[in-house]
Amino acid sequence: xATPLYQAKAExxxxxxxxVRIRVLELLSERDHAVHELLAAIxxxxxxxxxxLAVLRRAGLVRQSREGGQVVYSVSxxxxxxxxxxxxxxxxxxxxxxxxxxxxxTPGSAA
Amino acid sequence: xATPLYQAKAExxxxxxxxVRIRVLELLSERDHAVHELLAAIxxxxxxxxxxLAVLRRAGLVRQSREGGQVVYSVSxxxxxxxxxxxxxxxxxxxxxxxxxxxxxTPGSAA
DNA sequence: TCGTCACTTGCACACATCTTCAAGTGCAGT
DNA sequence: ACTGCACTTGAAGATGTGTGCAAGTGACGA
Numbered sequence: 001x002a003t004p005l006y007q008a009k010a011e012x013x014x015x016x017x018x019x020v021r022i023r024v025l026e027l028l029s030e031r032d033h034a035v036h037e038l039l040a041a042i043x044x045x046x047x048x049x050x051x052x053l054a055v056l057r058r059a060g061l062v063r064q065s066r067e068g069g070q071v072v073y074s075v076s077x078x079x080x081x082x083x084x085x086x087x088x089x090x091x092x093x094x095x096x097x098x099x100x101x102x103x104x105x106t107p108g109s110a111a
Numbered sequence: 112x113a114t115p116l117y118q119a120k121a122e123x124x125x126x127x128x129x130x131v132r133i134r135v136l137e138l139l140s141e142r143d144h145a146v147h148e149l150l151a152a153i154x155x156x157x158x159x160x161x162x163x164l165a166v167l168r169r170a171g172l173v174r175q176s177r178e179g180g181q182v183v184y185s186v187s188x189x190x191x192x193x194x195x196x197x198x199x200x201x202x203x204x205x206x207x208x209x210x211x212x213x214x215x216x217t218p219g220s221a222a
Numbered sequence: 223t224c225g226t227c228a229c230t231t232g233c234a235c236a237c238a239t240c241t242t243c244a245a246g247t248g249c250a251g252t
Numbered sequence: 253a254c255t256g257c258a259c260t261t262g263a264a265g266a267t268g269t270g271t272g273c274a275a276g277t278g279a280c281g282a
Contacts, residue, residue, distance in 0.1 A: 005199070006137065010130040012202050017125030018270085022117045035229060048271060050230050060205040069279050070228060076208070079201045086197055088116070090190045091123050094171040097187070129240085146259060159241060161260050180249055182259060 015059040020044050020052045022084075024073075028062060029081040032074040126170040131155050131163045133195075135184075139173060140192040143185040 003011075016022060023042050027033055033041075039049055053073060056062040063076045075081075114122075127133060134153050138144055144152075150160055164184060167173040174187040186192075 004130075005202075006133045007130045008202055008206070009195070009198055010128050010133045012198060012205075013124050013133070014128030014269095017121050017128050019115075019118045019121040022121050022124070026117065036227090039228095045272065046229065047231080047273080051270080054230080060209055066278090071230090077201050077204055079197060079204065083194070083197050083201060084120070086190060086194050087120055087123060090188050090194060091116075091119055093188055093190065094123075095119070098171055125239095147257095150258095156242070157259065158243080158261085162240080165260080177248085180258060 012059065015055060015061065016083075018052060018055075020049065021056055024049075024052065024056065025061065025075065025080055026084060028073055028075045029078075029084065032072050034067075034070040034072050036070060038073070123170065126166060126172065127194075129163060129166075131160065132167055135160075135163065135167065136172065136186065136191055137195060139184055139186045140189075140195065143183050145178075145181040145183050147181060149184070 016025070020042060024038060027038060027041055035046075035049065035053070038053075039046060042049065044052075053062065053064075057064060061075065061077055061080060062073050065072050065074070127136070131153060135149060138149060138152060146157075146160065146164070149164075150157060153160065155163075164173065164175075168175060172186065172188055172191060173184050176183050176185070
């Protein structure tokens with residue numbers, strides 16, 4: 001066990017820390033997608049998408065398979081969907097708190 | 112809403128993508144800790160810890176409060192604990208798969 | 223076999239993050 | 253007021269990531 005668990009965890013979260021990679025995981029957790037489909041949905045250069053897919057592959061989160069002329073990706077760990085849901089919940093909570101705080105400061109409240 | 116949700120999500124995950132920050136959140140999700148307590152548990156320079164705490168604060172995940180001579184931190188979003196649990200589950204799954212794959216390749220299996 | 227589509231890889235530059243040092247703030251005791 | 257502890261901040265150098273271009277691979281149809 002060369003890497004302690006908390007370091008593996010950090011690495012794992014870093015893997016998720018990129019907009020394109022998040023989008024890909026969101027799309028793949030709905031259904032499998034060929035690269036050109038992802039490409040149509042995400043608005044990023046092919047080479048860039050490919051790089052991000054490689055990152056996800058290395059992390060073991062997605063799986064690649066050739067089907068005729070195209071390459072199809074699928075999530076290899078179904079719980080990812082759950083993680084994204086929890087993350088959204090937290091995020092919404094945090095953003096709410098922040099905007100509430102902002103409202104507390106912004107208006108000309110002298111009371 | 113200048114930032115689309117998937118970008119905010121990516122940012123959020125990047126915030127978690129550091130060993131020290133993960134450790135801090137793990138410790139704080141058990142109970143509140145003063146900085147010197149974290150310092151005793153984590154093995155990192157004070158200034159470095161402070162930097163990482165600042166990152167967590169900016170992200171709205173932890174809260175700071177002065178108590179006498181010391182500064183106490185607490186998680187401001189309880190769901191973080193849940194997120195860490197799900198993350199561990201995924202991580203263990205992925206690592207299992209990877210080591211299984213390794214065993215499939217490593218031994219002198221000619222069959 | 224040739225061209226084309228679907229992807230991937232290597233590389234180089236720009237940009238962000240991490241780490242540490244040095245200096246600064248705030249509180250408590252003397 | 254002064255000293256010391258607890259912590260934070262700023263800044264700089266090293267390191268890591270992201271991006272786009274150019275080139276490469278593989279499958280398919282003409």
